[in-house]
Amino acid sequence: MKIIFHERFYEVYTTDPAAASGRMEAITEVLGKDFQWVTPSPARDEDLTLVHTAAHVERVKRDRDVYEVGILSAGGAILAAQTAYDGEPAFGLIRPPGHHASPDSCWGFCYFNNVAVALRKLMKEGKIKKALILDFDLHFGDGTENAFMGNSRVDYFHPEETSNKDFIRKIEGHLERAGSFDILAVSAGFDRHAQDWGGLLETEDYRAIGSMVKTFSQKICQGRRFGVLEGGYNHDVLGYNVRAFVEGMA
């Protein structure tokens, strides 16, 4: 299990909660040395424009700090996807998040759609044709949906339920009925935790979801699975939630 991380993700590049001081430290301290850490290269403009318009990329470039950390974040997702394709599960411990970034616009603390760029790159290289994206963040990933609008080869699934048990059952049911895919990507947002904004999931629920991701990917797509960080804002619990998910998925 590889953790993709870059020192620059510690930078406070804006004033939003995803960029808050101490957020990444809360995760790296809990993950510790128990995993293999890998440093990504920045995504190139030609990677970004697999999803985004050139005009969108140029707009983000106007804020140099955001752009520089943003291309490392997208590069982290690319490396996580490539690692998964090569046969080892990976988690992109990255920020800024990406699932609210559409082809020509962005909001919600997102700039480039990390998971969409990573999948589009594997598709362009002819490595995969079909992908399943599980997004368990509290918020709907409108950017990811827009990035794959009208593309029947990508299934974007964002579960909604009012109890944690039903939430997990809903994911399980979707995975069981999902059909065949070449890779399973997870937009892993932890803001649905009981002590975060969503107030629903327990830490052990993330382990259960990670474990389902592993089992399903082994059944359907030769174990090819990766996750990337989206939301999650309570620094007291975030690291433990990420760790539970990553251990479940490993």
Ligand SMILES: [Zn+2]
């Ligand atoms: Zn969120």
